[in-house]
Amino acid sequence: MRLRAAVIGLGVGEAHIAGYRAHAGCEVVAVSDVDPVRLEEVGARHPGLRLEPDPGALLDDPGIDVVSIASYDDAHFAQVSRALRNGKHVFVEKPLCLDPGEARQLHELRAAHPRLRMSSNLPLRLSPRFLAVRDALAADRLGRIYYAEADYEYGRLWKLTEGWRGRLPYYSVVLGGAVHVVDLLLWLTGERVVRVTAHGNRIATEGTRFRYDDFVIAVLECASGTILKVTANFACVQPHFHALKLFGTEGTFVNGREAGTLWLGRDDDPRAETIDAPYPGVLKGDLIASFVEAILTGGDAVVTEDDVFATMDVLFAIEHAVRSGTPVELPFTAQ
Ligand SMILES: NC(=O)c1ccc[n+]([C@@H]2O[C@H](COP(=O)([O-])OP(=O)(O)OC[C@H]3O[C@@H](n4cnc5c(N)ncnc54)[C@H](O)[C@@H]3O)[C@@H](O)[C@H]2O)c1
Secondary structure (H helix, E strand, C coil), X not given: CCEEEEEECCCCHHHHHHHHHCCCCEEEEEXXXXXXXXXXXXHHHCCCCEEECCHHHHHCCCCCCEEEECCCHHHHHHHHHHHHXXXXXXXXXXXXXXXXXXXXXXXXXXXXXXXXXXXXXXXXXXXXXXXXXXXXXXXXXXXXXXXXXXXXXXXXXXXXXXXXXXXXXXXXXXXXXXXXXXXXXXXXXXXXXXXXXXXXXCCCCCCCCCCCCCEEEEEEEECCCCEEEEEXXXXXXXXXXXXXXXXXXXXXXXXXXXXXXXXXXXXXXXXXXXXXCCCCCCCXXXXXXXXXXXXXXXXXXXXXXXXXXXXXXXXXXXXXXXXXXXXXXXXXXXX
16 A cells, blocks of 8 residues: 655645655645645645645544655644654654754654654755765775864845744754754764854844844864864855865865865875766755655665754754853753
8 A cells, every 4th residue: 555645834845745756655645734825826736635724634634644744943843743643654844843852752752653754854965966975985085084064055044034934933043054964964974973062143134033143153073083063154145055075084075066076195286086966966855755665664764763863962952052152062952
């Protein structure tokens, strides 16, 4: 029998429909949005789906096996909890939830339902450029990584000052933006973060209705001694970009807009190798096929439950470090 999927929240969630349809073992049966106009528009583009104005009706429906949650950030926790309690597999847009208490509860819920799979949408893991970098690391071409940095250069400040992000009771550029680059660094390097120092400011959105930091920088110390740096840089005046540099004892990788460069050879004239695999080169629903496969086979999705909780733990530690002005030890959520 094919899995029956539903999608809640139809902005980026509309791309999830194609993600489920990409796997033959799954069909999309229903969608929901609290905005009736959006619901009708998306329904018109995808005929034959049940259009449900009440997301709770889908979360409670025993006929639905798997649910995508792509509502605003502040709705994720309640919707994910309700879906898990009702025995559904969950693919949730980032961020999973908004604070460590919620993460602890979701961790417990997942542990109580070990058969259920849960994943989150961190599609940079499927970017052909970053997959090529991961291959280079696996082949030990960069040697031992001693420092890496990844910057989430958002370049769309209006989304904070005019869009839904600025209307929520709380919006975090760390949870909403840095999530992508923290996950990218943890996935590429396999490192475990043990201590975080972080700072933030809101110079660029001063005088607007957005009331939280729009820029955050964090230094992540890893168990191995490797140091990572991440920024959530929503205010930058440039097109959206994921800047990435990895410094190893044998080589350096630098991401560029057109191509990445791998510098090799420790002498006065290192040679440059171009990595021109597409970047980002991935669609927002592309991770879903691996998630469906994991449900059907019991294997791991590209983004596992442990990956999701590990990344969230680093993000919450960054947030706490910014607020407290002091370094934060990890694991943080479990404290
Ligand atoms: N993974 C990614 O790369 C990525 C990219 C963009 C957005 N997102 C995430 O997706 C989520 C939605 O962002 P978006 O850009 O699609 O916004 P959007 O405004 O384009 O669409 C969100 C939709 O969800 C609906 N909605 C809001 N609250 C709801 C609720 N409680 N129940 C049902 N529907 C609800 C809204 O009416 C809207 O139609 C956010 O959590 C965001 O962080 C992830």
